[in-house]
Structure formats: structure tokens, C-alpha cells
Amino acid sequence: MHYLKCESSAPESVDGRILKAALGLFVKSGYHNVSVHDIQRAADVSIGSIYNHFGGKEGIAKALYFHLLNEMQGMVDGVLVETESARERCNRIIELLFEYTETRRDIIAFVLHQRHQEFLPGEPPICSAAPFRAMREVIQQGMDNGEIRRRDPWVAASAVFGSAIRMIHLRLDEVVNEPLPRYLDEILAGTWQGMEPDAASSPKKRKPMDLPGQSGVVVSDR
Amino acid sequence: MHYLKCESSAPESVDGRILKAALGLFVKSGYHNVSVHDIQRAADVSIGSIYNHFGGKEGIAKALYFHLLNEMQGMVDGVLVETESARERCNRIIELLFEYTETRRDIIAFVLHQRHQEFLPGEPPICSAAPFRAMREVIQQGMDNGEIRRRDPWVAASAVFGSAIRMIHLRLDEVVNEPLPRYLDEILAGTWQGMEPDAASSPKKRKPMDLPGQSGVVVSDR
DNA sequence: GTCTATATCCAGATAGAC
């Protein structure tokens, strides 16, 4: 929350400068192609400070990783209070991911476009981290309340978010040249066809839209 | 074609041993966490041989990269002669990708799950390589002949392949525990809903399935 | 072509003055 929002021209904290510089370098060149000296130079601090604050390069990466996961969780939490139906929630999440890909590119690139396991040994895959679990939870609830056709949870999540994530990758690779929000409606239209349950498959409680606000959302279990 | 098919117990070529060992190590630990000594040990050859054959670690990676892209192109080419409609072709490609994810895991992991630009500087993103262009070409033809609803080519490609690729990633990350082919039908069912053109949007030449074999396929432009 | 032994380099990490 406190780092990386630093568009202010005020003198930043040392931590913030280091993290911001590291994020930019990691995203541009990849973790292993960035040396502590590179970070030190870009952040305009000394090597000693880096080791004092973060214990080393991996410490920086860890801090960044958890910090950005936390920001992402905040985003998802925000969506959960703003919206009610699973469909609205997924759409809003995709919309925000698209926006951030343009306005906070490095964050999205670090979270969605890096192989964290290659430099954070012992970390589980990022898709098992809280915000991603929360996104799957949204879909699970949609299936439970009849809003989304019931199927394997992984398949459902991939069907809903797969094409959007693919577009983000293509955009980050700079093969897609238009800002992603421009494609939002087209993507969402395609996404939801085939997601509605047919009358036969989930005949029980069909109440697509009438969930009272915050209907038993159990997502903040991070 | 000649490497990596080496399930024979016959004594393999030195090149093949080196590439195979490197592939396994790169996929397991990531390019930058593998040293030439690691490869040398795993392939049971000397350092000298490695430098003689490939000029160094990056040379190995380059050779692997182009070799595997070539194998993938062969797979796509095979699909193009076996099938006719765009839908059949996409389905078959996804089916094969799912199969290979189980039976030739390292190949799929190297091609689809590594950040090549971090160790092959100067290479364009892999999605601009021939087999991926060919896959988009299939979709473009599907849109041209009215088989697929017309939309932005990137969006269409992401809609068709996005969820499948996402499932492959999840499988490679070992969060999905079932073999992917088990999900094939579920995935494909979801994929094609919403892909059909409605009567209004593409009213011209509606002939969904009656393309005579190899109808002007211009894909082998690699 | 294949190997071992060696050279060179540079990244990560530390020590210790201020």
C-alpha cells in the first residue's frame, strides 16, 4: 500500500526507492540478469543499505512479491465489496487487470509474467496465493448459486480468466499494440457465452442476480 | 526431429545427450539456475565437448529453442493435413498440446512455460514464431470463411486457445493433478460457445464445413 | 573430437569506518 504509489515528487523512503528500482529492472531484464549493483545504482543508494534493508537480492524479490500480492488482494477485496454477482465480479476484475496493465505495467508484469519459482525457491506457485484463490472462490460461488454452469473448478476458472490473461501476456510481450481496455467488451462477450447453466444441469436454486450484498463471502482468509 | 525422440536404449549421439540433459535441467530449475557443469555432469560428457558442439550454455538454449519450435511446427503441419475446418484444427491442436503435456512434458514446459527472452537476448517473443503464427492463421481463415465470428485476431486467438494454455500452465505448475486430456471435452465445449458467427454479423459466404482439403492454406511460410 | 586443468571474471556478500 505504501510503496509504488510514489508518483509524488517528495523524497521517497529508501525502501521505496529500492523496491521501485528493483521492480523496474526485474521486469525489464529478468531477475537473474539484474545485479545488486544495478539496483543500487538505479535506486541511488549504497550496497550496504540494500543489505541492511532487505538482506540481499532475494530479500528484495521476496518483499516485492508479497507486497504486490497484497496490493492485488486489495484490488480483489475492493471488487468484492463493490459488486454482487459472480459475473459482475469477474468482469470487474478483468477490467481492472486490463487497466493496470496499462497504468501500472510493472506490477502486472511482475505478478503475471515472471517465473517466481526460479528465484523464490520454496514458494508455491503464485496461482495458489490468496488473490488467485479468491478469484477461483468467486467462480465457485457462482457455480454453487447456479449463476455459472457447474464444471471442474480449474476448467471454469480457466474459461473465465484464461483469454484475458492470455491477452495480458500478449500485451506485455508487446505483440498486441492497442491498450487492453479497448478489447474489454469483446473479450467479456466471448467469455460468458457458454458459461450460463442450462435448465437441465443445475435445476435447484436458480436465482442468478438476487444475492443480497456480501452474501457469505469467505474470501478474506489470507 | 532427430533429437529428443530418443527413447531407444542405443547409445545416443553426444549432441542428443547434451540437449536432452539441458532440457530437463532448464525445465526443472530454470536456465539461470543451471550451470554448464550441471549439464556436463547430467549428460556425462566433458565441458570441452559442450563448448565444441554448442559454443556454450546459450548455444545449447538456442539449439533447443529452435529445435523444439521446429517440432511444434511439425505438429501443426500434421494437423493441417489431417483436418479441414478451422474448428477441427484448433481442437486437434489443443488435444495434442494436452497429450504432449503429459507425455513429453519437458518440451511443452520449455516452449510454453519459460521466459525465453531472459536468456535468448534479441529473440522476438515466442508467440511471433512460426507455429504460433500458424495457429493464428488457422483462426484467421476460420473468420474469413465465416466459420468463426469475426473479431480482432488477437482476441479470437486468445478466446480459442487461452483457456487451454491456461490449463497447461496450471498443470505444469502442478496445481492441476489430473492429466489434461481428461478435461479436453469440457474445455472444448466451453471454447466454442460464442465463437459461431450470428447470421447478422457475417452474412456473406456462409459455408461452415465444406472446404475441400487444403483450401489455400498459406501457413508453411516459415 | 574429447578431455582435464586452469584462467578470468563478476556477482553476492561482508567488514568496518563514519
Add this chain to the structure above:
DNA sequence: GTCTATCTGGATATAGAC
């Protein structure tokens, strides 16, 4: 806490015998 200078390990790459 911050800095500079230094140490050390390990990686890539080479030399040169066979």
C-alpha cells in the same frame, strides 16, 4: 543507518595434452 573497499565463490570460457 549509510557508505566504500574488499573478500570469496562459482560461473563461463579457454588452453593445450591426448
